[in-house]
Amino acid sequence: MAEITASLVKELRERTGAGMMECKKALTENNGDIDASAEWLRKSGLAKADKKASRVAAEGRVAAAQNGGKAVLVEINSETDFVAKDISFINLCDAVAQAALASGSADIDTLKSARLGTGETVEEARAIAVTKLGENIQVRRMARVDGDNTVAAYVHGGKIGVLVELAGGNAELARGLAMHIAAMNPPHNKAADVPAEFIAKEKEIELAKMSEKDKAKPAEILEKIISGKINKIVNEVTLYGQPYVLDGDKTVEAVVKAAGADVLGFQRLVVGEGIEKVVEDYAAEVAKAMQV
Structure with missing residues (x-):
């Protein structure tokens, strides 16, 4: 049986990153052979990983x-x-x-x-x-x-x-x-990327929230009111429509266009x-x- 020295354990730890006791056990099991011990640790690690795989890692x-x-x-x-x-x-x-x-x-x-x-x-x-x-x-x-x-x-x-x-x-x-x-x-990213079904649903919600008095307004006025509300919502859910965090006085779109750029x-x-x-x-x- 080969002597398991501290230097052998240290070398295996540096090579594999495994704990000291794991390295000592691996060397003992493999008669001090570094290569065989490293392979043993890999196999042992895979086995332990499989056992722990069902545990939630969030x-x-x-x-x-x-x-x-x-x-x-x-x-x-x-x-x-x-x-x-x-x-x-x-x-x-x-x-x-x-x-x-x-x-x-x-x-x-x-x-x-x-x-x-x-x-x-x-x-x-x-x-x-x-x-x-x-x-x-x-x-x-x-x-x-x-x-x-x-x-x-x-x-x-x-x-x-x-x-x-x-x-x-x-x-x-x-x-x-x-x-x-x-x-x-x-x-x-941009208004064009917002799904049509999202827009349709938001229009339905905004219309339901309106008073009967507003609903009775002429169709073109009603459409302008709804469009204004939808535009505000679209700005909130798009990068281009949001106020830029590094300059709240400008939208992201304004900052990007001023730089001659486009977010792909x-x-x-x-x-x-x-x-x-x-x-x-x-x-x-x-x-x-x-x-x-």
Whole structure:
């Protein structure tokens, strides 16, 4: 049996990112063979990841990577915000975002087989993180822009990520718009992007809200009143119609046009969006554990 020295454990930890006790166990199981131990940890991590996969992971982080007109966002989820703030989790998110950018991956399934700078695939690195951090960790979503236009990738507090693509303009404008989108969450880009069924429904609602006196007004007057209300609603739900957060006296449309630019599109990811979170009753959980 080979001697499991502290230097061997340290080397395996640096190579795999796994915990000290996990590394020591791996070396013991594999007679001190570093390569075999690293492979053992990968397999062990995958097994543990599979066991934890059914647990809700609604916390986490959005990470971004950019190179000129190419940019990506990646959302990686954990079970708790505590783990989401762990430096090893943050480093994993950043590394996966860089791998997504470098590999050209267009979806999560492809991204999982992309390799990090350390040599592991994204899926292998995820499994190792599960072993190290003890939580279900999932690489959930990604968004990318891949062109020759003006692009900004912005992440607010690790929780909200935005990609925005402009024709014309400059990096400063693109970043300002990305910040606006992060803060104001416009559902649509321009008025032309608002679905006709939404407009029809809003007209129906506004008409129902009107008094009988207003409803009795001539058709052309009634139409002007309704149109004014609908225009206000459309402005609220479109990027171009909203007051610009960095200059409230101007709309986004005015700022963009003054710069000779045009917003081609944007994407926004929020950590845990659409995931049903489980509210834990920790007092009840502890009481139940004490009865076992």
